[in-house]
Amino acid sequence: MILVKDKDIVVPGEVLAKNDYYPGRGTFKEDNKICSSHIGLVSIRNKQISVIPLVSKYIPKRGDVVIGEITDIRFSMWGLDINSPYSGFLPASEVFGKEKRGLENIFNIGDVLFLKVVDVNEVKKVKLGLKGRGLGKFKGGVLVYITPSKVPRLIGKRGSMINMIKEKTRCNIVVGQNGVVWVKGDPEMEKVAREVILMIDREAHTSGLTNRVRYTLTGTYKEG
Amino acid sequence: MIIITPDEFKRVSQATREDGRAPDEIRPLKIEAGILERADGSSYLELGDNKILAAVYGPREAQIKRLQRPDRAVIRCRYNMAPFSVKERKRPGPDRRSVEISKITAEALRPALILERFPRSVIDVFIEVLEAEGGTRCAGITAASVALADAGMPMKDMVVACAAGKVNGRIVLDLSEEEDKRGEADMPVAILPRKKEITLLQSDGNLTQEEFKEALDLAIKGCLKINKIQKEALKKKYGE
Numbered sequence: 052m053i054l055v056k057d058k059d060i061v062v063p064g065e066v067l068a069k070n071d072y073y074p075g076r077g078t079f080k081e082d083n084k085i086c087s088s089h090i091g092l093v094s095i096r097n098k099q100i101s102v103i104p105l106v107s108k109y110i111p112k113r114g115d116v117v118i119g120e121i122t123d124i125r126f127s128m129w130g131l132d133i134n135s136p137y138s139g140f141l142p143a144s145e146v147f148g149k150e151k152r153g154l155e156n157i158f159n160i161g162d163v164l165f166l167k168v169v170d171v172n173e174v175k176k177v178k179l180g181l182k183g184r185g186l187g188k189f190k191g192g193v194l195v196y197i198t199p200s201k202v203p204r205l206i207g208k209r210g211s212m213i214n215m216i217k218e219k220t221r222c223n224i225v226v227g228q229n230g231v232v233w234v235k236g237d238p239e240m241e242k243v244a245r246e247v248i249l250m251i252d253r254e255a256h257t258s259g260l261t262n263r264v265r266y267t268l269t270g271t272y273k274e275g
Numbered sequence: 276m277i278i279i280t281p282d283e284f285k286r287v288s289q290a291t292r293e294d295g296r297a298p299d300e301i302r303p304l305k306i307e308a309g310i311l312e313r314a315d316g317s318s319y320l321e322l323g324d325n326k327i328l329a330a331v332y333g334p335r336e337a338q339i340k341r342l343q344r345p346d347r348a349v350i351r352c353r354y355n356m357a358p359f360s361v362k363e364r365k366r367p368g369p370d371r372r373s374v375e376i377s378k379i380t381a382e383a384l385r386p387a388l389i390l391e392r393f394p395r396s397v398i399d400v401f402i403e404v405l406e407a408e409g410g411t412r413c414a415g416i417t418a419a420s421v422a423l424a425d426a427g428m429p430m431k432d433m434v435v436a437c438a439a440g441k442v443n444g445r446i447v448l449d450l451s452e453e454e455d456k457r458g459e460a461d462m463p464v465a466i467l468p469r470k471k472e473i474t475l476l477q478s479d480g481n482l483t484q485e486e487f488k489e490a491l492d493l494a495i496k497g498c499l500k501i502n503k504i505q506k507e508a509l510k511k512k513y514g515e
Contacts, residue, residue, distance in 0.1 A: 062506050062510065063429070064430060064431060064432030064433050064468070065506070066469065077429075079431070086431075086432075088429040089430075090424050090427065105513060106427030136348075136396040137336060138336055174394065257514075
């Protein structure tokens with residue numbers, strides 16, 4: 052027996068279904084009842100009910116690409132804020148070989164880096180790395196923070212949404228899976244891109260968003 | 276001679292209270308979710324003349340290492356009354372009463388949260404009473420629970436609190452400040468509404484066993500009413 056419809060907004064503790072359904076992400080089972088554990092949108096796929104959270108914190112996962120800001124320099128590593136309950140660290144060995152001198156000459160506090168999560172251990176110590184295509188330090192640009200669970204919406208199907216924003220604003224945009232977005236381009240266009248990204252974050256759960264984004268972009272584009 | 280018929284008796288016993296409420300009626304309640312820009316989750320609540328702001332920050336990294344637990348998150352709670360929240364200016368800062376309420380609020384909220392999801396982190400809950408008119412601890416818990424849900428915390432259920440008590444020999448719901456002062460007993464109750472598990476039960480004053488049962492039932496009924504408004508407030512934020 053099902054008590055909710057697809058795309059309904061539910062709150063924590065709400066009973067979604069009884070018996071013959073399976074609990075998915077964002078739900079839990081209790082006495083044959085499937086309940087929501089987040090505030091989010093219901094999604095039903097072949098008898099599996101899950102709740103897509105409307106707000107979430109980023110939980111680091113191995114293989115993710117993230118954007119982090121350096122907050123700390125120690126003897127042989129940098130400490131980074133990755134917009135998560137857990138801070139990450141970048142070992143000096145990721146940057147140079149055996150010598151470990153003058154870390155602050157390479158990256159200093161406040162620098163923004165594009166990194167890869169190399170490993171997350173049992174106690175959620177997040178090891179970051181710089182080995183990979185496109186990874187490294189950002190020069191200039193602005194950062195926009197969105198809810199990590201809305202990153203797929205910002206990218207869109209095969210990058211349709213993000214490519215549209217890139218094309219219309221002529222900005223360089225990099226999206227980290229931790230909900231940090233780096234935008235660089237013409238200062239005016241940076242502002243436009245920022246507004247659009249925040250709009251997607253706010254309205255990610257509504258339908259017809261792509262069209263509204265297109266309208267906002269072409270509207271402001273013509274004026275500017 | 277005055278004869279009170281059963282009908283008449285029923286009418287008298289259901290007669291309104293000082294502020295015109297029925298014995299099982301709560302004060303007008305308004306909840307709004309997500310009103311603070313910088314907090315991860317927030318809520319604003321008005322219950323009668325109570326005005327309460329709740330903010331949630333986290334889960335975030337514990338700055339104090341000894342607070343960290345390797346297997347779960349830690350919830351910290353601060354209940355604070357503004358100096359201008361009461362008629363006579365209150366000395367700012369924590370006092371015996373607010374320390375107690377902070378502790379019981381954290382304990383009332385903890386069973387609802389799935390803390391194992393965020394080991395080594397802390398969740399901070401701040402409850403600021405802007406205007407107080409009786410029953411602030413219950414209103415604070417109700418508001419904090421909305422703020423936690425708004426912050427996207429995984430929860431087993433919402434937490435909702437409501438007080439019942441005895442005034443003029445009668446069991447009534449949601450005591451106002453005046454009723455609390457003159458009344459014989461005040462009993463705040465917090466529950467997890469789905470399973471009706473009690474997470475907070477305090478009692479100030481004297482109640483017989485029967486009165487206690489009646490008051491508890493009434494408080495739970497009140498909680499369920501408030502829970503509906505909590506849910507509406509959260510859904511309203513996302514335009515439903």
